[in-house]
Amino acid sequence: DQQVKQNSPSLSVQEGRISILNCDYTNSMFDYFLWYKKYPAEGPTFLISISSIKDKNEDGRFTVFLNKSAKHLSLHIVPSQPGDSAVYFCAARKFGNEKLTFGTGTRLTIIP
């Protein structure tokens, strides 16, 4: 039962353009969402998060949008840079629960 889904295993984007990564969830009890970035042979690193009381959070080139009614979130990266090439995981958490539930990941490739 995959409660957090990333339906696109891979995505290729031209350098300088916008990258949009999508994530859907099924559990309405999730109230906090995070995005992680992972390079090969390294652990995931935290990128950006959003609480369910917000619908947008921005940090530099990264913006996360949350649509609670659709149970959908997206990560926008603009402009995309070669160093953004990595696997991106979205994750979700219920309030007061220690468990982060991860999606299966999307491999983003930025084409120079």
Next chain:
Amino acid sequence: DAGITQSPRHKVTETGTPVTLRCHQTENHRYMYWYRQDPGHGLRLIHYSYGVKDTDKGEVSDGYSVSRSKTEDFLLTLESATSSQTSVYFCAIRAGGADGYTFGSGTRLTVV
């Protein structure tokens, strides 16, 4: 990552042998986690700890045990390794709050 180290980084073991993976932190964080990463599954929580001698199961805990006798060390033991436990194992730490999960660099375990 600074403050969290996993050992060994790579291990090949035979089916039926016991294996222990170690996670060591220098941050004095309360929470520690063990995840496994597999293709098509993202990261899945195995066990976590919320203090010395305080541990709980995650979503894929069967076949694994953990121990935390000191704040800085969290051990993951496969009592009798099976081929299905071939995976990349990540440890994570967290001080508190919803953000701030810091992951180690991972241990690649192969069970032959």
